Amino acid sequence: MRPLAGRLDLCSINTATLGYQAPIEETIEAAARAGFGAIAPWRRELEGRSAAHVARRIREAGLEVSGYCRSTYIPAADQAAFEANIADNRRAVDQAAELRAACFVMVVGGLPEGSKDLAGARAQVLEGTGLLLEHARAAGVPLALEPLHPMYCADRACLSTLEQALDFCDILDPGRNGTIGVAVDVYHVWWDPRLEGQIARAGRDHRLLAFHVCDWLVPTRDLLLDRGMMGDGVVDLPRIREWMEQAGYAARVEVEIFSQDNWWKRAPAQTLAVCAERLQSVC
Amino acid sequence: MRPLAGRLDLCSINTATLGYQAPIEETIEAAARAGFGAIAPWRRELEGRSAAHVARRIREAGLEVSGYCRSTYIPAADQAAFEANIADNRRAVDQAAELRAACFVMVVGGLPEGSKDLAGARAQVLEGTGLLLEHARAAGVPLALEPLHPMYCADRACLSTLEQALDFCDILDPGRNGTIGVAVDVYHVWWDPRLEGQIARAGRDHRLLAFHVCDWLVPTRDLLLDRGMMGDGVVDLPRIREWMEQAGYAARVEVEIFSQDNWWKRAPAQTLAVCAERLQSVC
Numbered sequence: 264m265r266p267l268a269g270r271l272d273l274c275s276i277n278t279a280t281l282g283y284q285a286p287i288e289e290t291i292e293a294a295a296r297a298g299f300g301a302i303a304p305w306r307r308e309l310e311g312r313s314a315a316h317v318a319r320r321i322r323e324a325g326l327e328v329s330g331y332c333r334s335t336y337i338p339a340a341d342q343a344a345f346e347a348n349i350a351d352n353r354r355a356v357d358q359a360a361e362l363r364a365a366c367f368v369m370v371v372g373g374l375p376e377g378s379k380d381l382a383g384a385r386a387q388v389l390e391g392t393g394l395l396l397e398h399a400r401a402a403g404v405p406l407a408l409e410p411l412h413p414m415y416c417a418d419r420a421c422l423s424t425l426e427q428a429l430d431f432c433d434i435l436d437p438g439r440n441g442t443i444g445v446a447v448d449v450y451h452v453w454w455d456p457r458l459e460g461q462i463a464r465a466g467r468d469h470r471l472l473a474f475h476v477c478d479w480l481v482p483t484r485d486l487l488l489d490r491g492m493m494g495d496g497v498v499d500l501p502r503i504r505e506w507m508e509q510a511g512y513a514a515r516v517e518v519e520i521f522s523q524d525n526w527w528k529r530a531p532a533q534t535l536a537v538c539a540e541r542l543q544s545v546c
Numbered sequence: 547m548r549p550l551a552g553r554l555d556l557c558s559i560n561t562a563t564l565g566y567q568a569p570i571e572e573t574i575e576a577a578a579r580a581g582f583g584a585i586a587p588w589r590r591e592l593e594g595r596s597a598a599h600v601a602r603r604i605r606e607a608g609l610e611v612s613g614y615c616r617s618t619y620i621p622a623a624d625q626a627a628f629e630a631n632i633a634d635n636r637r638a639v640d641q642a643a644e645l646r647a648a649c650f651v652m653v654v655g656g657l658p659e660g661s662k663d664l665a666g667a668r669a670q671v672l673e674g675t676g677l678l679l680e681h682a683r684a685a686g687v688p689l690a691l692e693p694l695h696p697m698y699c700a701d702r703a704c705l706s707t708l709e710q711a712l713d714f715c716d717i718l719d720p721g722r723n724g725t726i727g728v729a730v731d732v733y734h735v736w737w738d739p740r741l742e743g744q745i746a747r748a749g750r751d752h753r754l755l756a757f758h759v760c761d762w763l764v765p766t767r768d769l770l771l772d773r774g775m776m777g778d779g780v781v782d783l784p785r786i787r788e789w790m791e792q793a794g795y796a797a798r799v800e801v802e803i804f805s806q807d808n809w810w811k812r813a814p815a816q817t818l819a820v821c822a823e824r825l826q827s828v829c
Contacts, residue, residue, distance in 0.1 A: 374764075379782040385739075414697045416737035417764045417780045427739045454699035456668070456710045481657075481700045483769055497700045499662040 264505045267516065268543045272300035275329035277475065277519035279305060281534055282527030287312070288320055290531065295324035297535040301515045303330040304362070306355055314361035321362065329515040330407060330446065330473050331355070331364035336372025337391035338384040338421070345387060348372075349394050356395065359404045365514060366407035366472040367399065368446050373418045384421045392443070393435050400442045407472040408432065409446040412454075414486050425452050425461040432470055444470035447507065448519065450477050450490055453498045459506050466510025474507050476500055476546055477520045488523035492537060494545035504546060516546060547788045550799065551826045555583035558612035560758065560802035562588060564817055565810030570595070571603055573814065578607035580818040584798045586613040587645070589638055597644035604645065612798040613690060613729065613756050614638070614647035619655025620674035621667040621704070628670060631655075632677050639678065642687045648797060649690035649755040650682060651729050656701045667704045675726070676718050683725045690755040691715065692729040695737075697769055708735050708744040715753055727753035730790065731802065733760050733773055736781045742789050749793025757790050759783055759829055760803045771806035775820060777828035787829060799829060 267273060276294045278287070285293070287308040294302045302321060309317055321328060334352050339345040359367040371388045374381065392406065399406050408428040411420035422428050428445045436443045445465055452458050465471050478496030483489050493500055504516065518538045520526055526534050550556060559577045561570070568576070570591040577585045585604060592600055604611060617635050622628040642650040654671045657664065675689065682689050691711040694703035705711050711728045719726045728748055735741050748754050761779030766772050776783055787799065801821045803809055809817050 374780055379780050381737075381782065412697065413695060413737040414766070414769075417762055421737075423737050424739060430739075454664070454696040454704075454706050456707060456713075479700055483697070486697075486766055486769065497657055497662050499664065 264501070264508050267546055271298035271539055271542065273516060274299055274539075274542050275301035275303055275515040275517035276535065276538060277303040277330075277332065277517050278308060279332070280518055280520040280526065280538065281531040283308065284527075284531055287317055291320050291324045291326065293531055293535055295326055297532070297539050299326065299535075299539070301327040301329040301517070303328065303332060303368075303517055303519070305332045306358070309358060314358040318362045328362045328364040329517050330366045330368045331359035331362055332368045334367065334369040334371065336370070338372045338375050338387040340375040340378065345391065349391050352395050353398045356399050356402050356404050360402040364404060366405045366444070366446065368473065369406055369408045370411060371408065371420050371422045373416060373421050381416070381421060388422060389431055389434065392431065396435055396443055405441060405472055406443045407446040408443065409448060410451055412451040424455055424457070425465065426457055429461060429465055429468070429470060432468070439468050439470075441469055444472040446473035446475060447471065448475035449498050449500060449503050450475070450479060453479060453503065458503070462506045462510050466512065471507065471510060471512040473514065473517060474504070474512055475517050475519045476542075477518065485523065488521045490520045490522055492520060492526065493518070493541040500546045516542060518542065547784070547791050550829055554581040554822055554825065556799060557582055557822075557825050558584035558586055558798040558800035559818065559821060560586040560613075560615065560800050561591060562615070563801050563803045563809065563821065564814040566591070567810075567814055570600055574603050574607045574609065576814055576818055578609055580815070580822050582609065582818075582822070584610040584612040584800070586611065586615060586800055586802070588615045589641070592641060597641040601645045611645045611647040612800050613649045613651045614642035614645055615651045616692075617650065617652040617654065619653070619702075621655045621658050621670040623658040623661065628674065632674050635678050636681045639682050639685050639687050643685040647687060649688045649727070649729065651756065652689055652691045653694060654691065654703050654705045656699060656704050664699070664704060671705060672714055672717065675714065679718055679726060688724060688755055689726045690729040691726065692731060693734055695734040707738055707740070708748065709740055712744060712748055712751070712753060715751070722751050722753075724752055727755040729756035729758060730754065731758035732781050732783060732786050733758070733762060736762060736786065741786070745789045745793050749795065754790060754793060754795040756797065756800060757787070757795055758800050758802045760801065768806065771804045773803045773805055775803060775809065776801070776824040783829045799825060801825065
């Protein structure tokens with residue numbers, strides 16, 4: 264396994280970790296100053312700016328882009344809304360291309376308002392991702408399907424396991440040409456009895472596009488915004504990173520922490536420093 | 547699929563649904579008055595009482611016992627604590643036998659304090675359940691492994707999917723002699739892409755011992771105590787019940803709702819009436 268001590272260049276900071284307290288230009292500078300090799304920005308941070316401008320600032324700071332967050336949810340209550348979601352995602356893929364993002368992170372969405380049709384929502388995700396894939400291929404941006412923790416199945420992502428995400432990849436890209444794969448976030452998958460085997464499968468099929476770390480806190484006080492800093496929870500991070508690297512993953516280790524009551528209340532520079540220290544000591 | 551309208555005798559009330567507001571004797575009377583055919587009591591309700599006394603009250607009320615809740619968590623930080631957990635569960639199995647419970651519900655526990663060794667915790671669950679199985683067989687009480695939602699993996703049950711629970715059953719009971727099976731609770735498994743197939747597998751192997759219903763609310767405000775009343779959430783309950791019954795499940799449909807800020811604040815008789823109505827109209 265790659266040692267991370269002294270190798271923050273192998274690491275990336277997902278800007279959500281800093282709670283969107285500063286404009287993206289400042290966040291880019293802070294990430295570079297802290298020694299990170301890459302950054303993963305969110306679409307909201309590009310609002311009112313051109314992607315070209317942000318891309319230039321990132322390059323000037325010496326950073327790469329480990330991923331661009333994230334897709335508009337796909338499932339919709341009617342065809343027009345479904346198509347609008349895909350069109351929106353095409354525009355986001357274009358931004359990802361301008362940013363030279365290593366992947367476009369797909370949080371696929373849950374059940375449409377008022378629906379209990381889980382199989383239908385999943386079918387919409389498969390169809391919608393297929394519609395987006397050709398555009399992504401042309402733009403040169405791989406799509407990274409991110410299975411989310413099952414507790415988000417209803418409202419954020421009905422793609423709930425790594426196996427399911429890989430099954431979707433196989434249907435959409437039987438040739439395994441690298442245009443679609445998965446984002447593995449420990450927060451979402453650490454509990455999965457099939458995790459080790461599915462990471463190995465993803466590696467064999469060249470599907471490992473991103474690796475996100477944080478920690479699962481006990482107790483967890485909020486379903487969405489109470490993720491822990493690496494080392495503060497119960498996830499065996501080195502074990503999962505070892506599975507990733509044994510499967511051939513050689514890209515960035517990206518920190519992504521949603522933490523309304525703790526890390527988002529701290530100064531970004533402090534959070535960056537703690538992320539940097541923990542990446543090198545406990546991941 | 548069995549119609550439930552007019553057939554509350556096919557239904558059971560898990561006493562947790564009523565928030566433990568009344569002593570078990572009153573809860574038994576209330577459940578019988580509301581028309582339920584069975585009840586699922588908790589160990590805390592038997593404290594200070596003999597199981598024989600409670601069993602007699604249940605029989606006199608004309609109720610059966612769909613399950614007895616629940617096991618002491620198995621994984622422990624040291625061998626002595628592990629053995630104490632198994633001994634504790636043996637005593638609970640004896641109570642379940644006196645109650646003539648259809649099964650002893652096993653919520654297996656998560657990571658021992660301070661541990662990140664998920665594989666180790668799961669190995670303890672397998673070993674501990676094996677140790678308990680012989681006692682349960684002698685007592686005539688089937689063990690029902692209950693996979694819990696992955697959001698409880700750290701602190702309540704490292705058994706996270708129906709498939710994993712069935713894999714454990716196969717290891718412990720390759721002869722499929724009916725002494726161990728699963729409790730399928732929609733709250734824990736509704737999201738699982740493999741659910742339909744695993745329910746069918748469980749049915750083929752005579753492992754379907756219990757079926758619990760409630761609903762998944764959007765939003766869910768608390769990881770443990772914000773379950774919804776059937777019909778108030780997003781779970782397609784008839785679909786899952788159909789899968790159960792197609793797989794051969796012919797026992798009770800049991801309501802189990804943990805709801806600190808809603809149902810637990812209401813009078814038990816009112817909650818029972820709403821449960822009865824929803825069982826007959828939306829399940």
